[in-house]
Amino acid sequence: MPPRSPIEALRGSLDLLVLKTLSLSPTHGWGISQRVQQLSAGEFAMNQGSLYPALQRLEKDGLIASDWGVTDNNRQARYYRLTAAGRRALGEEVESWKRFAAALDAVLRTD
Template sequence: MKQDSHDLLQGTLDLLVLKALSLAPMHGWGVAQRLQLLSREVLQVNQGSLYPALHRLERKGFIDSEWAASENNRRARYYRITPKGARALESETESWERFAGAVARVLQTT
């Protein structure tokens, strides 16, 4: 199951991570928590595969990162969305909505 959702959502995962980071800068664990919360536990992300996604987005320049102290004063890597990432999120969101709408229309056809 996990394997399937991982494959299916490979592209979508990037979008979700960007969305989560657009709300506030946070570390990997935070992103995982946020995704689970926002999707009301529907999206069970394989937590480990979050990190390749984060590194991929950083390489593309959509996010950047720095090490900072976390809540209980431990060092953690914080990711922040860049202006370029914000623009990408916007256009990706749009096309996702178009896509989702189209799929929905097809499925609703009786």
């Protein structure tokens, strides 16, 4: 079986990565993708075609909110921020991923 690319691993964790990024500070969509790429040392490159529908879904679900603002390049952009519900969801998702990673590690360590 060929190794999975980082983008394949990213598919199931897009919401978690967005929520975590917004927990650091509010930012616009491009800023979210840049921050994730930076924090993952270039391993995760977010597809804009996946990111913006995820942002719309998270906003509809009340986990994030947005307002219009001006970027460093003097352009209008929608800035996203985490809501209280989003903060709670992030905590739950992080714990779920930690359990998943621990279980996967336990299976992988089995000889």
